[in-house]
Amino acid sequence: xxxxxxxxxxxxxxxxxxxxxxxxxxxxxxxxxxxxxxxxxxxxxxxxxxxxxxxxxxxxxxxxxxxxxxxxxxxxxxxxxxxxxxxxxxxxxxxxxxxxxxxxxxxxxxxxxxxxxxxxxxxxxxxxxxxxxxxxxxxxxxxxxxxxxxxxxxxxxxxxxxxxxxxxxxxxxxxxxxxxxxxxxxxxxxxxxxxxxxxxxxxxxxxxxxxxxxxxxxxxxxxxxxxxxxxxxxxxxxxxxxxxxxxxxxxxxxxxxxxxxxxxxxxxxxxxxxxxxxxxxxxxxxxxxxxxxxxxxxxxxxxxxxxxxxxxxxxxxxxxxxxxxxxxxxxxxxxxxxxxxxxxxxxxxxxxxxxxxxxxxxxxxx
Ligand SMILES: [Zn+2]
Ligand SMILES: [Zn+2]
Numbered sequence: 001x002x003x004x005x006x007x008x009x010x011x012x013x014x015x016x017x018x019x020x021x022x023x024x025x026x027x028x029x030x031x032x033x034x035x036x037x038x039x040x041x042x043x044x045x046x047x048x049x050x051x052x053x054x055x056x057x058x059x060x061x062x063x064x065x066x067x068x069x070x071x072x073x074x075x076x077x078x079x080x081x082x083x084x085x086x087x088x089x090x091x092x093x094x095x096x097x098x099x100x101x102x103x104x105x106x107x108x109x110x111x112x113x114x115x116x117x118x119x120x121x122x123x124x125x126x127x128x129x130x131x132x133x134x135x136x137x138x139x140x141x142x143x144x145x146x147x148x149x150x151x152x153x154x155x156x157x158x159x160x161x162x163x164x165x166x167x168x169x170x171x172x173x174x175x176x177x178x179x180x181x182x183x184x185x186x187x188x189x190x191x192x193x194x195x196x197x198x199x200x201x202x203x204x205x206x207x208x209x210x211x212x213x214x215x216x217x218x219x220x221x222x223x224x225x226x227x228x229x230x231x232x233x234x235x236x237x238x239x240x241x242x243x244x245x246x247x248x249x250x251x252x253x254x255x256x257x258x259x260x261x262x263x264x265x266x267x268x269x270x271x272x273x274x275x276x277x278x279x280x281x282x283x284x285x286x287x288x289x290x291x292x293x294x295x296x297x298x299x300x301x302x303x304x305x306x307x308x309x310x311x312x313x314x315x316x317x318x319x320x321x322x323x324x325x326x327x328x329x330x331x332x333x334x335x336x337x338x339x340x341x342x343x344x345x346x347x348x349x350x351x352x353x354x355x356x357x358x359x360x361x362x363x364x365x366x
Contacts, residue, residue: 013037013038014035014036014037014038014139015035015036015038016033016034016035016036017033017034017036017148017149017150018031018032018033018148018149018363018364018366019031019032019033019034019076019144019147019148019149019363020032020076020147020148020337020340020363021034021074021075021076021144021147022061022073022074022075022077023073023074024073025061025062025063025071025073026062028341029061029077029147029340029341031363031366032074034074034076034140034144034148035139035140036139036144036148036150036151036152037137037139037152038152039087039088039089039152040089040137041089041090041091041092042089042091042092042154042155042156043088043089043092043152043153043154043155044085044087044088044089044092044095044101044152044153044154044155044158045085045086045087045088045150045151045152046081046083046084046085046086046101046103046150046151046152046153046158047083047084047086047149047150048081048082048083048146048148048149048150048151048360049082049083049084049167049168049359049360049361050081050082050083050167050168050170050171050334050357050358050359050360051078051080051081051082051145051146051147051171051357051358051360052078052080052171052172052174052175052176052330052332052355052356052357052358053078053080053340053343053344053347053355053356053357053358054077054079054080054172054175054176054202055202055263055347056079056175057077057078057079057145057147058077058344058347058348060075060077060131060132061075061077061344064288069132071132072132072141072142075131075132075142075144076131076144076145076146076147076148077131077132077145077146077147078130078131078145078146078147078148078358079103079104079105079129079130079131079145079146079174079175080104080146080171080172080173080174080175080176080355080357081102081103081104081130081145081146081151081171081174082100082101082102082161082167082168082170082171082174083100083101083102083103083150083151083360084098084099084100084101085097085098085099085101085158086150088155089155092155093155094155094156094158094160095155095158095160099160100160100161100163100167101158101159101160101161102158102159102160102161102170102171102173102174102320103130103146103151103153103157103158103159103174104130104157104159104174104175104178104310104316105122105129105130105174105175105310106121106122106127106128106129106130106157106310106313107128107129107130107133107143107151107153107154107157108127108128108136108154108157109121109124109126109127109128110124110125110126110127111156113125113126118312119312119313119314119315120312121157121312121313122309122310122311122312123309123312128143129143130143130145130146130151131143131144131145131146132145147337147340147358148360148363149360149363149364156313157313159174159313159316159317159320160317160320161320162320162321162323162324164324164327165320165323165324165329166329168332168334168357168359169329169330169331169332169357170320170323170329170330171330171332171357172202172206172329172330172332172355172357173206173319173320173323173328173329173330174316175310176202176203176206176330176355177206177210177319177323177328177330178310178311178315178316178319179203179206179284179308179309179310179311180203180204180206180207180210180259180261180284181206181210181311181315181319181322182308182310182311182315182319183259183282183284183306183308184207184210184211184214184257184259185315186308187256187257187280187282187306188256188257189210189211189214189216189256189257190214190215190216191214191215191216192215192216193214193216193217193256193257194216194217194219194254194255194256194257194276195211195214195216195217195218195219195255195256195257195258195259196218196219196220196221196251196255196257196258196259196271196274197211197218197219197220197221197236197258197259197261198221198242198258198259198260198261198262198266198271199221199222199260199261199262199285200220200222200224200227200230200231200234200354201261201350201354202330202352202354202355203261203284203285204220204259204261204354205230205234205330205331205353205354205355206330206354207259207261208220208231208234208235208236209234209235209328210328211235211259212234212235212236212237213235213322213326213328216256216257217237217238218235218236218237218238219236219237219238219239219240219251219255220236220238220239220240221240221242221271222239222240222241222242223241223242223243225241227239230353234331242270248270248274251274252273252274253273253274253275253276253277253301254274254276255274255275255276255279256275256276256279256280257279257280257281257282258271258274258275258279258280258281258282259282259284260281260282260283260284260285261284261285262285262287263285263286263287264287265287265289266287268281268283268291268292268293268305269292269293269294269297272293272294272297272298272303272305273297275301275303276301277301277302277303278301278302278303278304279301279303279304280303280304280305280306281303281304281305281306282306282307282308283305283306283307283308284307284308284309293305330354330355330357331353331354331355332354332355332356332357333352333353333355333356333357334356334357334358334359335356335357335358335359336358336359336362336365337358337359337360337362337363338362338365338366340358343356
C-alpha cells in the first residue's frame with residue numbers, strides 16, 4: 001500500500017471463473033477459465049447450477065451463422081441458465097443472495113428504443129446477447145455464456161425462478177420455452193382453438209406442453225412414427241405423420257395456429273394449406289436457405305405467415321409463472337460438461353429427449 005496515494009484503476013475489476021470454450025469453428029469445447037466483471041451497482045452475480053444446450057449454441061460454436069453473426073473466438077456458449085445469486089450490487093432491488101434465478105438469451109439492451117419501452121427487449125436493435133455479442137463492459141471482446149461457473153448480469157435481465165420448478169428442467173424454458181410460449185400467446189392460442197406443432201424436438205416438445213396447457217386441441221406433425229407415443233404423453237390430442245398426404249388432407253383448412261419448429265428443409269406450403277381462414281403459421285426454426293412460399297396458400301383464406309424470436313423480459317417472467325402454475329418444465333437429459341461434445345453429435349441426430357442440460361457442478365472436475 002502506498003500511503004497517501006490513490007491509484008487510478010483504468011481496467012474494470014474482474015475475477016476468473018471456469019468455463020468450456022471453443023477456440024475455432026473446428027475445435028471441440030474444452031476446459032478453460034474466463035474473466036467476469038465484478039458486479040457493478042446494478043449487477044447480480046449468479047453461480048450457475050444448470051445450463052441447457054440449445055441448437056444455436058452449436059450453430060455459433062461452428063460459425064454456421066457467419067453471415068448474420070460471425071463467431072468471435074474463443075466462444076463460451078449457453079443461454080438457458082439457472083443458478084443462485086451469490087452477490088448483488090448496491091442498487092439492486094429485485095434480487096437477494098441465495099435466490100434461484102435464470103438468465104436467458106439477453107443480458108442487455110438500450111432500454112430507450114420503442115421496443116424496450118414496450119417490454120420487447122428481444123426486438124431491440126441494440127440488444128446484447130448472452131454470448132458472442134460485443135461486451136459493453138469490456139471484460140472481454142465478446143460476452144461469454146452459461147457453460148461457465150458464474151455470470152454477472154444487470155438485474156433487469158435476471159429472472160426469479162419459482163421454487164416449485166425443477167432447476168434442470170427449468171433451464172430450457174429460457175430459450176425453448178419462451179420461443180414457443182410467446183407466439184402462442186400473441187396469436188391467441190386458447191381453449192377451443194385447433195393448434196398444430198410441426199416437429200417434436202427441443203422446441204416442439206415445449207410447444208406441445210404449452211398448447212395443451214392453454215386448452216387447445218393439439219396436433220403434432222412428425223415424420224417419425226416412433227414419436228407418436230411420446231407426443232400423446234406430452235399432451236397431443238392427435239399425431240399426424242406428415243409424409244402421409246391422405247392424413248394431411250383430412251386436416252385441410254382447419255387450424256387456427258401452427259407452430260413450425262423444423263430447421264431442416266421442408267414444404268411450408270403443405271402446412272399453410274392446413275390453416276383455416278385468418279389462421280397463422282409461425283416459424284421459430286431457422287432453415288439456412290430461403291423458403292419457397294406459394295402466394296395462393298396465403299391468398300386463399302387470407303392466411304398469415306409469421307416469425308418469432310424468444311420474448312421480452314416481462315413475458316419471459318410471465319411464462320415462468322405459467323409454468324409454475326401448470327407444473328411445466330422441459331424433459332431433460334442431464335449431463336456432466338465433459339460430455340458436451342458428444343451431446344452436440346447426438347443433438348445433430350435428434351438423439352435426445354428432448355433437451356440436454358449441463359449439470360455445472362461437474363465443471364470443477366477437470
Ligand atoms: Zn436457444
Ligand atoms: Zn431497445
